[in-house]
Amino acid sequence: MSESLKLIHQAKLDEAAKIAKVLASPTRIQILNLLEQDRLNVGELVSALGSEQSTVSHQLQKLRAYQLISQERIGKSVYYELDDPHIVDTLNQLLGHVDHLLLGEDHAGKHVSDCFDINKD
Amino acid sequence: MSESLKLIHQAKLDEAAKIAKVLASPTRIQILNLLEQDRLNVGELVSALGSEQSTVSHQLQKLRAYQLISQERIGKSVYYELDDPHIVDTLNQLLGHVDHLLLGEDHAGKHVSDCFDINKD
DNA sequence: TTATCATATGCTAACATGAGCATATAAACA
């Protein structure tokens, strides 16, 4: 009598890896985090992130490719917003995991707050 | 009156991205999936995965580096098992997300089962 | 000790990725 193991089939495996890849970038995580709070245009994202405008646009392109965000032009600006509630869950789960890790490492007491505010304007 | 946005601080961002990176490989996801079902040695993983032994060992090394798995030598073999319950949650959340996606895409009806069994021996 | 089996590691080639500069496009305004 032999035990059997379940394999995830390749298509599902590849898709899962792709999504993980989208989340595997600090910049993209930050963008998703910001868009979870508000609908923002590129300029607002650029100043919040402190990155180059082209860098932000490139990352938005990738998020768009996975249909995680949607865009709408208003006047001169293009506003982005989250378009996939599931990815937010996955991201928050991931961030929760990290909280747990960082809390564990920082057991000594000198724990820093997770977030800090910035001014949108 | 200006709205404020919360930024995730860099350390947390980097850590989250690192974890996502670990999950951003079909091979590693499959390994985690298999180890979720049973404690397995490298040879068993190799035959289940159908990859080169060195490839599997390299991936195990990465999973080890993140302390997602632990190892124990028994006789000539080294057995691996999951060492982090949280990552399993994150992975399952991710896989659930993918199920949702694939189901959506395959709306036409020809939907394939998610997993298939293999013989462990 | 030597041979053998199981696993780990060094190395390399092919490929992907992230960031930023320079530039193109597209809308709005004068």
Added chain:
DNA sequence: TGTTTATATGCTCATGTTAGCATATGATAA
């Protein structure tokens, strides 16, 4: 129309990743 503003895209450099071959290590068996 021409100019300005906002965003997108092409290109490139530096860096990282994957997989596999060859080989090293480590444990067991003879």
